[in-house]
Amino acid sequence: MNATYFLVSTLFNLYLMVVLLRLWLQLARADFYNPLSQVVVKATQPVVGPLRRVIPSIGPFDTATFVFALAVSALKIVVISLMFSAPLNPIGVIVAALIDMLREGLSLVFWVLILRAILSWVSQGNNPVEYVLMQLTEPFLRPIRSVLPQMGGLDLSVLVAIIALQFIRILLGDVFGGF
Numbered sequence: 001m002n003a004t005y006f007l008v009s010t011l012f013n014l015y016l017m018v019v020l021l022r023l024w025l026q027l028a029r030a031d032f033y034n035p036l037s038q039v040v041v042k043a044t045q046p047v048v049g050p051l052r053r054v055i056p057s058i059g060p061f062d063t064a065t066f067v068f069a070l071a072v073s074a075l076k077i078v079v080i081s082l083m084f085s086a087p088l089n090p091i092g093v094i095v096a097a098l099i100d101m102l103r104e105g106l107s108l109v110f111w112v113l114i115l116r117a118i119l120s121w122v123s124q125g126n127n128p129v130e131y132v133l134m135q136l137t138e139p140f141l142r143p144i145r146s147v148l149p150q151m152g153g154l155d156l157s158v159l160v161a162i163i164a165l166q167f168i169r170i171l172l173g174d175v176f177g178g179f
Helices: 002-027 035-054 063-083 090-122 128-147 157-176
Strands: none
Touching: 002 035, 002 063, 002 090, 002 128, 035 063, 035 128, 063 090, 090 128, 090 157, 128 157
16 A cells, blocks of 8 residues: 555656646746746646636736646545545645645755756756756745855855755644644
8 A cells, every 4th residue: 555655646746746836937937938848838738728717817826727736736635535545524635735735845946956956067058947947946046145155166055945945844844743
């Protein structure tokens, strides 16, 4: 049962990260024509497109994508609960789905920061994926860079951001338990 739980949870989490990445790309106003953006849009468009006709955006916030992410997270919780024959409470599922979205959102930011750091070591600066990752992470890293002293070419802002993310995850785990 552990192997099945791992597989189901991983598949849902990966797709949830793609949906949350779409939401993040839209909020950051990242380049829509970038290949990474196009993959994310194509992976989510079959559901988000029709949802947009029913659920309008609120300013720059794409409500349809958020509702879809919530639905993916809730479906994950329902499927896992059914696997373990756990009782289902609709309000509990929604609250757990919101917490799960927050957890996966923090994981997504962590992995995007890691990818950006690795690409900065090996890329020559002309990589379109690196450009989108820069557009996504600069709002987090710019304030950190303004506080950190210059380290002779070393950019420690990614490390500080990752430590802050891990602190937030642990803090939320203490508050919500098992985060």
